[in-house]
Amino acid sequence: MRxxxxxxxxxxxxxxxxxxxxxxxxxxxxxxxxxxxxxxPVETLILAILGVRRDREMSAPLYFLSFVLFSLLxxxxxxxxxxxxxxxxxxxxxxxxxxxxxxxxxxxTAISFATTTxxxxxxxxxxxxxxxxxxxxxxxxxxxxxAGLAVxxxxxxxxxxxxSPTIGNFWVDLVRAILWVLLPIALVGxxxxxxxxxxxxxxxxxxxxxxEGPVQTIAQGxxxxxxxxxxxxTNGGGFFNVNGAHPYENPTPLVGFIALLAIAxxxxxxxxxxxxxxxxxxxxxxxxxxxxxxxxxGLAVCDQAEAARPxxxxxxxxxxxxxxxKETRFGVGDSVLTAVVTSNGATGSYDSMHDSFEPxxxxxxxxxxLLGEIIFGGLGTGIYGIVMIALVAVFLGGLMIGRTPAYxxxxxxxxxxxxxxxxMLLTPLVVMSLSALALTSKxxxxxxxxxxxxxxxxxxxxxxxxxxxxxxxxxxxxxxxxPFYNVTTGVAMLAGRFGLAGxxxxxxxxxxxxxxxxxxxxxxxxxxxxxxALVLGTVVIVGALNFLPALALGPVVEALQR
Amino acid sequence: xxxxxxxxxxxxxxxxLLARQCLEQLRPAAIGLVLLTLITGAAYPAVLFGVGRxxxxxxxxxxxxxxxxxxxxxxxxxxxxxxxxxxxxxxxxAGNGYDATQSSGTNLAPANPxxxxxxRQSAQAYRKLNGLAPDxxxxxxxxxxxxxxxxxxxxxxxxxLQAARIAKARGIGETVxxxxxxxxxxxxxxxxxxxxxVSVLELNLALDRAAPMPKx
Numbered sequence: 010m011r012x013x014x015x016x017x018x019x020x021x022x023x024x025x026x027x028x029x030x031x032x033x034x035x036x037x038x039x040x041x042x043x044x045x046x047x048x049x050p051v052e053t054l055i056l057a058i059l060g061v062r063r064d065r066e067m068s069a070p071l072y073f074l075s076f077v078l079f080s081l082l083x084x085x086x087x088x089x090x091x092x093x094x095x096x097x098x099x100x101x102x103x104x105x106x107x108x109x110x111x112x113x114x115x116x117x118t119a120i121s122f123a124t125t126t127x128x129x130x131x132x133x134x135x136x137x138x139x140x141x142x143x144x145x146x147x148x149x150x151x152x153x154x155x156a157g158l159a160v161x162x163x164x165x166x167x168x169x170x171x172x173s174p175t176i177g178n179f180w181v182d183l184v185r186a187i188l189w190v191l192l193p194i195a196l197v198g199x200x201x202x203x204x205x206x207x208x209x210x211x212x213x214x215x216x217x218x219x220x221e222g223p224v225q226t227i228a229q230g231x232x233x234x235x236x237x238x239x240x241x242x243t244n245g246g247g248f249f250n251v252n253g254a255h256p257y258e259n260p261t262p263l264v265g266f267i268a269l270l271a272i273a274x275x276x277x278x279x280x281x282x283x284x285x286x287x288x289x290x291x292x293x294x295x296x297x298x299x300x301x302x303x304x305x306x307g308l309a310v311c312d313q314a315e316a317a318r319p320x321x322x323x324x325x326x327x328x329x330x331x332x333x334x335k336e337t338r339f340g341v342g343d344s345v346l347t348a349v350v351t352s353n354g355a356t357g358s359y360d361s362m363h364d365s366f367e368p369x370x371x372x373x374x375x376x377x378x379l380l381g382e383i384i385f386g387g388l389g390t391g392i393y394g395i396v397m398i399a400l401v402a403v404f405l406g407g408l409m410i411g412r413t414p415a416y417x418x419x420x421x422x423x424x425x426x427x428x429x430x431x432x433m434l435l436t437p438l439v440v441m442s443l444s445a446l447a448l449t450s451k452x453x454x455x456x457x458x459x460x461x462x463x464x465x466x467x468x469x470x471x472x473x474x475x476x477x478x479x480x481x482x483x484x485x486x487x488x489x490x491x492p493f494y495n496v497t498t499g500v501a502m503l504a505g506r507f508g509l510a511g512x513x514x515x516x517x518x519x520x521x522x523x524x525x526x527x528x529x530x531x532x533x534x535x536x537x538x539x540x541x542a543l544v545l546g547t548v549v550i551v552g553a554l555n556f557l558p559a560l561a562l563g564p565v566v567e568a569l570q571r
Numbered sequence: 572x573x574x575x576x577x578x579x580x581x582x583x584x585x586x587x588l589l590a591r592q593c594l595e596q597l598r599p600a601a602i603g604l605v606l607l608t609l610i611t612g613a614a615y616p617a618v619l620f621g622v623g624r625x626x627x628x629x630x631x632x633x634x635x636x637x638x639x640x641x642x643x644x645x646x647x648x649x650x651x652x653x654x655x656x657x658x659x660x661x662x663x664x665a666g667n668g669y670d671a672t673q674s675s676g677t678n679l680a681p682a683n684p685x686x687x688x689x690x691r692q693s694a695q696a697y698r699k700l701n702g703l704a705p706d707x708x709x710x711x712x713x714x715x716x717x718x719x720x721x722x723x724x725x726x727x728x729x730x731x732l733q734a735a736r737i738a739k740a741r742g743i744g745e746t747v748x749x750x751x752x753x754x755x756x757x758x759x760x761x762x763x764x765x766x767x768x769v770s771v772l773e774l775n776l777a778l779d780r781a782a783p784m785p786k787x
Contacts, residue, residue, distance in 0.1 A: 059599040086604060152607055225671055227648055255721065266764050325694050336722050338722075460680040
């Protein structure tokens, strides 16, 4: 039954990849779509107000700076809103808001939402006003998600174009991403979620007189407004503390399944957009194939670990898999699928508590994040993540057979290789340095007190891997709301968002300016199954070289100790 | 003609051009942020709110359950039960148990001695309450805490093991209880999504309707 759910999920994602990918290509190449009669006039109006001309394209540096500027203003606006939120009208009543939005928490949260990380150092129901969530957080889920998609499309253009000094206009891409992609899906999806039971109100917290007498206060709010877009924009920050495990966020397995599709379908289909725009559809299929292979591998390991009877509890004579931190309606299967998809999709909207996963179970989401979200990945960011790995494979393959490395007719010379190498090194550099800092400082260690042994190491690395990957999920026993973690995870989020996107766009600019080499018998073919295998091997080698020591001391030791 | 084609002279001149172009982006960035925030952060939630009110007002308001005109809970949110005549939910780590303003799991690692001790005690209590042998197999959902601490459901196996106790406490036949359990059991969504489950609050409400307890 679990594998049926996994298979149906993969089938839908792969099945929708082609049509969705072609639609995205149409949207961002400005070709007609069936939504045009409604959306064209709106787009024209918005661009006129912004003072942007569709045909005025940007160089790669300018595109990147526009992206940074927009994100920066978004961060500042959200920071201001969070600092002033006590003055906002509406619920929940002050007595329930026990966590103050201190400057460090507000800054961390603002960076986090503007970078699609949506790491939560706070608990939604005891921190946020309804209006903060609806106006501040929901909007940043859309805007940051759309900005990521825009950057991904601009990156694809770099490989698609020849002799071009430009890679598109950020504002045009941003507006198209919102109007043609995110808003229509979020509208339909939001309505389906309300039908399934996700609340959408601004009411005071409910006072329920329970059957046995005591009063139960039930947190309410405009949950449905956040629920779909948090997944679609690959943001993932929940309305409540426990995110997708909360029955108001995720009342039925059907809602959970829709959420997972919202996370994975667009990033998976970007491989097809890539194939379409570069006129190399087979190259797109190869990338998607690599993603699916890695996906299935991670799923198998996590499923194996969680579905078995927890070995530590063997003496207590229990029936069933590891249900600590999991919801009955999801069971082990849905919880495992969600852990794998949310960690692959740069979306932290877990529906079970990963801190209580078996060591090898939680290692899977950790590895997914450390690899840089290349399996489907974040909206727009996933495509440049996997292409970067493919470029390393091209370089390695070229070395092995003694040929000049080239990908889709684009030469990978010394200066391109430097950008690619920097991209590959940034994640280990940031994650391992910050983890080391946390593990050697009093403030860093003060946050990991619930659990013991090597599990604590895993919790710290998990936090920085999640921030760097702009994922946002956490092993929640980490007490992340302290100035130390609010600042250091904020640094990792910025590096993961703008460091990686900057390198990707710089590379895109260089590729766009190049011509295209003719394919000859001397070209390393990059649209074959054997190239896919080479990419897969590259993922494993790069991942192992970077992170094996850390993993060995964390989850692996813990798994061997039991 | 695109911006980047305008000039390609010395690096410093190119940098100055980029800086000027960047300044020009301030206006779309600032206006864009305000305008797009209004569309996605005000208009979008407002439309959903309107649709929810018009078509799904029960769900939009939190799927609250009324009995005798008073709100007794939400079908989606678990609540605490400790009396023997009610089906018992899973252990909860939300606040002091089923606190729906403080959703939380235990976040204890599987090898944490604290967790193993908690589960051991829960299993002991579970077996004692339901009259099971001290080494009888217990359903794991009945002795572990959920992720949210607000899990409204238990597994059908868990409910089946509690049925005899309920029947005794209420002085009714076990078949009556089992029929109520069956009526409040949902299979996986669409036949393959998630796991089968029994809603504790809805089942206990049905019990109170079928075999009311004398007033305490």
